Amino acid sequence: MASYAIYLYIASTIFFILGIKRLSKVRTARSGNTYASIGMLLAILGVLMQGNHLELEWLIPALVIGAALGHQLATRVAMTAMPELVAAFNGVGGAASAFVAAAELFSLKARFARGAELNESLGGNASLPVNMVELAPIIAITLPITVLIGMATLTGSGVAYFKLSGTNVKHPFGASARPAVHGLLILAIVAISAWLAYSAGASATIALLVLLALSAVAGHFLVTPIGGADMPVVVALLNSLSGVAAAASGFVIGNQLLIVAGALVGASGLILTQIMCKAMNRSLGNVLKGGVGDGEVAEDAREYSNIKETSPEEVAMLFDGATSVIFVPGYGLAVAQAQHVCAELASELEKRDVDVRYAIHPVAGRMPGHMNVLLAEADAPYEKLWELERINGDFQNTDVVVVLGANDVVNPAAREDANSPIAGMPILDVDFAATVVVVKRSLSPGYAGIKNPLFEKDNTLMVFMDAKQALQEMVDEVKDL
Numbered sequence: 001m002a003s004y005a006i007y008l009y010i011a012s013t014i015f016f017i018l019g020i021k022r023l024s025k026v027r028t029a030r031s032g033n034t035y036a037s038i039g040m041l042l043a044i045l046g047v048l049m050q051g052n053h054l055e056l057e058w059l060i061p062a063l064v065i066g067a068a069l070g071h072q073l074a075t076r077v078a079m080t081a082m083p084e085l086v087a088a089f090n091g092v093g094g095a096a097s098a099f100v101a102a103a104e105l106f107s108l109k110a111r112f113a114r115g116a117e118l119n120e121s122l123g124g125n126a127s128l129p130v131n132m133v134e135l136a137p138i139i140a141i142t143l144p145i146t147v148l149i150g151m152a153t154l155t156g157s158g159v160a161y162f163k164l165s166g167t168n169v170k171h172p173f174g175a176s177a178r179p180a181v182h183g184l185l186i187l188a189i190v191a192i193s194a195w196l197a198y199s200a201g202a203s204a205t206i207a208l209l210v211l212l213a214l215s216a217v218a219g220h221f222l223v224t225p226i227g228g229a230d231m232p233v234v235v236a237l238l239n240s241l242s243g244v245a246a247a248a249s250g251f252v253i254g255n256q257l258l259i260v261a262g263a264l265v266g267a268s269g270l271i272l273t274q275i276m277c278k279a280m281n282r283s284l285g286n287v288l289k290g291g292v293g294d295g296e297v298a299e300d301a302r303e304y305s306n307i308k309e310t311s312p313e314e315v316a317m318l319f320d321g322a323t324s325v326i327f328v329p330g331y332g333l334a335v336a337q338a339q340h341v342c343a344e345l346a347s348e349l350e351k352r353d354v355d356v357r358y359a360i361h362p363v364a365g366r367m368p369g370h371m372n373v374l375l376a377e378a379d380a381p382y383e384k385l386w387e388l389e390r391i392n393g394d395f396q397n398t399d400v401v402v403v404l405g406a407n408d409v410v411n412p413a414a415r416e417d418a419n420s421p422i423a424g425m426p427i428l429d430v431d432f433a434a435t436v437v438v439v440k441r442s443l444s445p446g447y448a449g450i451k452n453p454l455f456e457k458d459n460t461l462m463v464f465m466d467a468k469q470a471l472q473e474m475v476d477e478v479k480d481l
Contacts, residue, residue, distance in 0.1 A: 090238040
């Protein structure tokens with residue numbers, strides 16, 4: 001049966017490719033998940049068919065426990081916690097690759113021992129390999145790489161998880177000392193990797209443990225300087241790294257499917273990272289340097305002088321005379337769990353022949369595609385979700401724009417202030433609409449920690465309420481009208 005495993009691997013690869021392809025569009029994303037799940041099932045069946053001394057008394061309970069945990073997480077996680085869940089999945093994927101590489105090292109040590117015993121029984125005349133470089137050069141290279149990337153992905157994802165949860169995780173060293181510390185850490189990792197490749201016996205185990213620890217520190221140091229404003233980029237990057245770690249572990253254990261699947265994830269994650277960077281008009285190096293949204297708030301971030309407050313009732317009256325309305329969802333919509341009420345309000349407006357659309361910024365929310373997932377849960381029509389490039393020219397012809405918890409992605413400072421931390425970042429030009437209604441609990445700044453001039457513009461009205469409560473009151477008022 002082992003000979004048929006390659007066919008399952010080929011089929012699995014095809015399903016993975018189809019899954020990733022269909023995940024690129026909101027309309028086909030659900031079927032993309034299904035295809036990818038089928039691909040993973042085929043991959044597991046292929047491994048089982050290969051055999052390779054699998055101990056079923058350990059494997060079957062692991063499969064059952066893993067499937068049960070995955071099902072519970074997928075069905076019970078709140079939409080607000082979805083970014084944290086994705087970060088956790090990235091970390092677990094990286095850890096799995098690192099542990100696979102570590103297990104392969106112990107397997108190699110067993111092979112060294114068996115070879116030495118056989119040589120001794122035959123008179124001890126044979127020349128035997130004494131380290132990984134002599135036994136398997138490709139493993140000597142890929143094993144340390146797998147451990148490094150896997151463990152860095154684990155701890156980096158852990159930091160991202162806490163940052164996404166609102167916990168401010170600080171780098172232990174100041175900005176001026178970080179380059180030297182990071183440089184020394186890199187040199188230490190290279191040295192330990194060489195030691196691991198050229199050692200055997202107990203010294204190889206010590207080298208592995210040190211490499212695991214240093215790699216974990218490297219992941220922590222990589223993500224801690226990065227602020228909340230850049231978390232969508234970080235999540236995409238960590239997803240890519242988890243794929244690279246999987247591909248490297250495929251070389252370590254000689255599994256072709258792991259190499260292909262890991263490469264697919266790594267490449268698609270890197271492409272997504274580049275898309276996120278482009279959406280913020282920043283390079284990946286600039287993002288990794290950190291600083292934007294790192295918890296520091298500008299002195300004038302809450303100082304406003306021309307704020308015009310309104311109520312849901314008055315907003316409903318604006319809807320009554322409007323022919324076009326655009327909703328701009330942000331993280332505030334997710335926090336309030338207001339996506340269903342938003343979709344209900346859109347439906348009520350459409351009954352009155354109002355043209356309703358949703359403007360989706362690539363980095364709105366706290367992970368790539370966060371707003372798409374949120375609105376899909378509320379069954380918002382796919383054709384109503386318009387991306388930034390497609391909808392930006394229409395704001396000037398729109399009667400009412402309702403901004404729901406978004407902040408930095410609608411901040412005109414990106415367009416008007418060359419000294420702003422978000423200068424040059426493509427934004428949704430909502431301020432060009434006839435009327436802008438911003439639903440926000442307070443005047444607190446967004447992740448970038450800067451003032452938003454949109455709030456002071458003459459055509460802007462502020463509704464200081466929880467998004468779900470405000471939208472529900474708008475729905476009730478619109479129905480009364």
